[in-house]
């Protein structure tokens with residue numbers, strides 16, 4: 091066993107990224123033996139894309155992308171190639187290599203939409219057993235849900251428009267006709283034409299300045315799953331942060347972004363030291379306009395980030411640590427299907443917490459982990475009383491269901507606590523070594539829960555002769571009893587302040603004491619401030635304080651607290667989210683409606699929208715307010731957020 095271990099370790103180093111070629115990597119001819127992905131029509135076992143070239147023209151006036159998706163394919167003798175499409179207009183399909191002028195039109199059919207319009211339609215293209223090039227001529231439509239076209243009023247410049255895409259989980263098929271399954275990894279290249287005063291960026295090697303003709307060429311030389319293909323176009327500038335990291339943003343936000351994210355090179359160094367060398371060349375972050383529905387999206391080489399991270403005090407940079415960690419967990423080793431999203435996200439949250447621990451210390455990292463654990467417990471309660479109590483398992487059954495359902499605290503936080511508990515059991519050194527080898531071994535592959543389990547047994551548990559209830563964690567509901575317990579005296583203190591407040595006292599009212607001191611031979615009375623100030627605590631401490639306040643707090647006392655601690659005027663969106671939820675529960679929302687409305691009209695991040703709208707909708711006194719604000723705000727949201735809030739308010 092020991093011999094094998096050493097052999098594996100040596101091979102692992104070679105399989106890892108240190109030896110990656112600079113040129114595109116050809117897909118292995120081997121076809122996957124893992125089960126079919128239920129969220130794709132693609133017949134990957136017969137024919138599959140290995141390289142995709144995109145010829146695109148971005149037309150802001152028509153809010154349409156006109157394009158050709160040129161698929162270079164591995165064909166095992168298929169007579170039909172099946173692609174996923176949703177909300178696309180297919181004009182024609184040709185076979186043959188366009189570079190050799192050998193394109194020939196072929197027949198195609200588009201299948202019916204699935205019952206709940208979740209996975210879209212199958213595009214069936216007639217091919218023959220020798221076909222290796224399929225070219226699909228198409229255009230996007232208003233139903234292309236991945237695309238967020240922002241007119242000038244929604245951008246920082248107020249003079250130039252903006253476009254970005256969001257592919258995860260299965261939205262790439264709404265802007266590119268392709269085999270949209272994470273189980274198939276492809277390389278891609280693109281030629282993209284945009285207005286000449288705008289910069290185009292992709293999840294690829296990127297430009298840093300405008301091109302006079304507005305045509306940009308992109309290469310992604312590493313194999314990625316389709317949900318990681320991304321495009322953004324806008325009045326975007328670039329600032330280098332050193333060590334191969336940089337930030338892109340609308341020019342008005344650029345300096346603010348560079349200051350907020352200046353620790354990125356340090357994060358990169360920590361990540362490299364933990365789990366092996368970063369494999370993707372450069373690592374840049376693009377800060378998008380406020381409508382972006384997520385905190386961040388791990389598009390390789392170019393994380394897309396939400397401007398709500400710009401707090402001025404770096405208090406939310408853990409989101410960047412998360413997206414950077416995805417360069418290993420998720421992007422390098424990818425879930426085979428959305429049923430195992432926890433393999434992407436649980437590993438990433440664990441990794442993120444390790445980066446934050448190295449940067450901010452264990453006490454702060456524990457506070458962050460506990461905040462998330464608190465959210466997980468609420469999520470588990472909701473899941474338990476829902477129609478699908480089995481959704482508290484890490485491995486999910488998603489047949490016929492929207493894969494976005496997997497994007498819950500279970501995959502992220504229960505997944506992270508699985509690794510934290512495992513760390514407690516096997517020791518940090520052993521887990522770190524295991525994870526480093528795991529990323530190297532499965533680099534540029536997709537895996538499922540069973541593949542992970544085999545590897546876990548063979549390379550961690552069996553060699554150390556350790557029993558660990560991983561089956562209960564992965565396939566069982568709720569949280570196993572051996573889940574690691576974390577304590578934070580600082581958060582306990584904040585809960586205690588909340589209890590004091592709930593009991594009628596106010597620990598935050600201004601408090602002073604006077605003391606006599608001797609100065610220059612004279613006695614002098616000085617005033618000492620004993621009050622607790624907002625800036626004395628970190629954001630996460632205030633989150634726990636607000637969460638522990640009673641929803642029965644009177645509006646008068648809410649107002650008093652707001653006066654002492656200025657929550658409604660906070661620049662931090664995490665604090666605002668907690669405060670607005672409580673304000674809705676206590677009906678104090680009626681008094682601070684302008685602040686709530688400003689936030690909901692400006693910010694499109696689903697993490698904030700959902701709890702605030704839900705709280706407003708649940709209180710009969712603020713139900714109408716939720717609808718009024720949504721009607722004003724919905725045009726500012728990406729379709730992902732708009733759809734989620736609309737569902738919530740209609741139920």
Ligand SMILES: [Zn+2]
Pocket residue numbers: 412416435438
């Ligand atoms: Zn993530």
